[in-house]
Amino acid sequence: MALRFIAIDPDTGQQGSPTIWVDESKRELVFQGWKPDEALEAECRAFEVPGHAPGIPAHEAVIRIPFRMVPMVKEACDAAERAGV
Template sequence: MPLLFIGIDPNTGDDESPTVWVDQEKRELVFQGWKPGPELEAECAAFEVPGHAVGVPDHEAVIRIPARMVPMIREACDAVERAAAVQ
């Protein structure tokens, strides 16, 4: 998978590293973030959206990304759109 590194949380320490990449081949955003506490995960799992099953499927995850990373996420969105335009 050809990942394009976009950025890492500027406040990262040795033990934390929320990160943003773009999978250029699949044209997807890839995030590494903090695992939520059980309360947030339960709240997300209980959220009802029409036409969507309640819960978080086993093959998916809820993650937290700090708001200070919004510029990196925007850059990743632009990169994935550029990759889509090329193909």
């Protein structure tokens, strides 16, 4: 795995922070974020997208990151594009 660190949320202190990486070998963006509360997870599980089964597959997760990290997500997308993703 070739994880390239992009950014960590500067406003969360030492309590564990939302983080963004680019995995160039797998050609993926990798996010660490906050777990949703039960209400948000239930809302996501109930959401239906045409052509897809409702719910969240066992191998997937819902995470949350703050809006203040949008510039960092854009930076990760730019890094992925530069890597040829």
